[in-house]
Amino acid sequence: SAVISQKPSRDxxxxxxxxxxxxxxxxxxxxxxxxxxxPGQSLTxxxxxxxxxxxxxxxxxxxxxxxxxxxxxTFSTLTVSNMSPEDSSxxxxxxxxxxxxxxxxxxxxxxxx
Amino acid sequence: EDQVTQSPEALRLQxxxxxxxxxxxxxxxxxxxxxxxxxxxxxxxxxxTLYSAGEEKEKERLKATLTKKESFLHITAPKPEDSAxxxxxxxxxxxxxxxxxxxxxxxxA
Numbered sequence: 001s002a003v004i005s006q007k008p009s010r011d012x013x014x015x016x017x018x019x020x021x022x023x024x025x026x027x028x029x030x031x032x033x034x035x036x037x038x039p040g041q042s043l044t045x046x047x048x049x050x051x052x053x054x055x056x057x058x059x060x061x062x063x064x065x066x067x068x069x070x071x072x073x074t075f076s077t078l079t080v081s082n083m084s085p086e087d088s089s090x091x092x093x094x095x096x097x098x099x100x101x102x103x104x105x106x107x108x109x110x111x112x113x
Numbered sequence: 114e115d116q117v118t119q120s121p122e123a124l125r126l127q128x129x130x131x132x133x134x135x136x137x138x139x140x141x142x143x144x145x146x147x148x149x150x151x152x153x154x155x156x157x158x159x160x161x162t163l164y165s166a167g168e169e170k171e172k173e174r175l176k177a178t179l180t181k182k183e184s185f186l187h188i189t190a191p192k193p194e195d196s197a198x199x200x201x202x203x204x205x206x207x208x209x210x211x212x213x214x215x216x217x218x219x220x221x222a
Contacts, residue, residue: 058209092156101159106156
């Protein structure tokens with residue numbers, strides 16, 4: 001298994017600003033993913049973070065809005081850019097092993113005013 | 114289009130009252146059916162992976178089963194600490210995992 005540390009755990013941000021969320025895994029994982037989860041709803045995949053190359057984004061998510069980095073096997077960041085109230089959500093990072101069993105961080109609860 | 118549907122949306126049980134959660138899926142090529150548990154304010158926690166029809170896995174009061182079109186999570190004699198949201202997910206191609214909307218389980222003492 002893997003332990004995922006994510007920070008910040010929560011933040012309140014002003015419209016138009018950006019927030020970078022960090023995700024650290026305690027062991028090497030095959031894949032790293034970023035999800036968004038509205039309260040009471042399921043997880044929506046934003047992108048797959050690829051080591052040393054551009055992330056693979058899902059439909060409806062673009063790099064300019066959600067730039068992602070993964071400089072090594074155990075660390076990734078997600079930036080939420082030019083935020084609006086519609087970006088208020090819970091953002092989750094996960095690490096996946098070779099069977100794609102995913103281990104999740106506790107999430108970042110973001111509120112945009 | 115690959116889809117996963119969970120039912121019921123919410124389930125209220127008395128302690129000791131066994132029941133089952135359903136996950137039905139439509140996928141072109143199943144490469145793993147996953148069950149996760151999510152507690153409020155936390156990320157999902159992995160429970161089981163199933164790969165082929167007929168497969169079953171157990172952990173304490175939980176047993177997961179898989180057919181060609183659906184999976185069940187059976188909860189035997191639940192306790193209040195089993196209260197959580199249970200998420201079903203599947204992997205089709207590549208490494209992408211599709212999550213269902215979840216079943217919120219409430220177990221009353």
